[in-house]
Amino acid sequence: MPHPYVTYRPARLVKTATRWYVEYWYRVPEGLMEKHGEWKRFRVFEDINRHKSEEYADLLHKAVNRSLLNGYNPFENEKRFVAPDVVVADVSLNTALAQFIAHCTEKGLRKKSIQSYGVIVNFLKAYFLTGNKVYRPLAEFTKEDMKRFIFDLKKQKNWQNYTTNNYIQFTKTIFNWFVKEEYILKNPVQSIDQLPVNITKHKYYSDAVAEKIKATILKMDTELYEFIEFIYYTGTRPKSEARLLQVENILFDRKLLFIPAHISKNKTDDYISMGDDLIKLLATRKDQPADNYIFGGAKPRSQNYFASLYKPFKDKFALGADYTLYSWKHTRAIHLAQAGADPYQIMKLFRHSSLEITMKYLRDLGLGISDEINQKSKKF
Template sequence: MDENENKKFPYKLAKLVEGKRKYIEYWLWSIEKNKLVRIRITQKDKVNELEVIKLNKKIEKGNIYLLSNSELAQKEREKNKTNILAVDALELALENSKTRMRGKSTNSYKTHVTLFCKFLNDNFEGIELRNLDTTIMEQFLNFYQKEKNWSAKTRNTYSQNISTLVTDLKKLGYIRENPFVGFATQKVKNSSSHRAYNAQQRQILKEKISIENPQLWLMCCFLFYTFARPNEVRQLKISYIELENNKIFIPAHIAKNGKDGRVDMPVQLRQLLIDSKIFDYPSNLYILGKEGNPSNECHARYSFSKKYKIIKDSLGFESAFTLYSWKHTGVSEAYKNGVDILEISQQCRHWDLNETRTYLRSLGVYSSEKIKNNFPTL
């Protein structure tokens, strides 16, 4: 039982106050402050004489009080949320987002927030979160796109990431609506920053890499056959290879999308792994171990990419060709050899087919054989 339940506390009865805006005012005892605290009701449908009468019947009993002033504390918190500065709110959202993001994504968001906050401090010092609008976002993007020569893709990524954090703030009650939802993006031209290797290029690279660095060649094969990403492959353990059903498990903690997944293992990769004798080692070891064989420690994140670049450059390949190009090559060759787009999408672990179609178009291989070969003659 509440020790204060049967006590009598001072109060001031409710009254209707007339003015530019009518409200009901009354005073109750605050246990936390040890004094009377004024309370106002401004809700239109509650401001009337009948409501005053109802309130006074309760107040006159003398045992109504504010428990630890919780109602006022809550109001103060809500007020602070409403009036929070935009830069403070974005820093808070960034901190909260770290629990759901992976390292690279967290760094990207931090870079974007830092630059946006700098722009706000330089041009809109002291602006509150609730006063952000699309005009400010447009000015920010235009300024830095010109100053830093951003591509349309970079510009869009900045606006999308900042908008994502503002949506988080909306969920936390700091803002009613996200002003950046639906913000116009710039059209992105198809990029050739990653390209697929043709048959001749593949043979040249295979002859060079398989002899000079067999482990690096195994990395290339993983990318080609599984459509996995270099950072995922370098962290694969022997136990993730499921020979009984020709699958490879990619756990959430290494997957780019942060979710457990499995990809099919083509027979060529299966045989390559068997021939490499990796199953002679304990299953808890990394396949591409740091010492050149399966071991307890995997390579650093960009170790394979750096080694690959040295060999690729020595053969005169353009900068657009990278280690990642083996993934693009595998996808491209699979599609050209008749693998269904749905199966490619599943192997890529894409969210939907539209993502896969866009990917195939960027590689220049998504087309209709029926249109090319079965079109009627005019």
């Protein structure tokens, strides 16, 4: 019979801020030492975090120690510790998903990112609740299981390929975290291929259409007009940046707009130079409380607030779904390039990480395509 400190170290109950588990160490058999070292740690979760009670935790703790004392050997009794696809932690899909969301919150991810992951986590729980599969060990889920999950949802939700690809990527990210945490060693989603999509270029407003839209909105919704003007001058993202900027982010004395890291697309503190037109637009905010939002006052506007206001105007001028509030940024890029602005200045304004990205962005807008070659060509 195994004896503590010779073949194993007695299990202990571990409680962290985000999860509980039972942990023990077992001496590695001679033939596997090169791979694992002399001792290997095992963590047992079962459904401890779903129950999260002292009584259940104590029962699991005692059960693990009793099994070890009675001769349980994880290397002999469990195929997963011998086969190439070893699994380190015995944890259900349900528990692992809960741990992932806790990790996202603890890591301080943006609220929008946590919500996005939350959607796919809820899809996974609901889909695999059939037959209580969600409580199966994570290691039992195969590529075929995950393909059925993705493509059944695609059919059920009538997703286009672009949306389906997003969910494939979200699911891959979640299972990559499971691998990192040693819940599993192989990601069953990793080799699921992305679906083909038609890549559309950035949409911008022609001068004629832009003038009609601006004139119509100005008569009916001053706040929406100012929001559009703000996007035009700053190039900020409507939902994740412009909507969440506060009065304290306007540095009038330095003629700068500060974009804090927690909302910045680059996840770093950024600054945007403010020209006279932008300063004039924001002048009324000078006397407002510093913690007010530039748009919305004491509370920010909801995520889809401005998009909903904008939709009737898009419909009025028969503009397709590709035309969005963000298209005003692309329109500004066209105007700057036509005015002869240095691409480096455009790079700084739009906070691109490299000039190469800016040049590609401008190319996608049809800029930098010279007509000179047509002037030099012979006629047919």
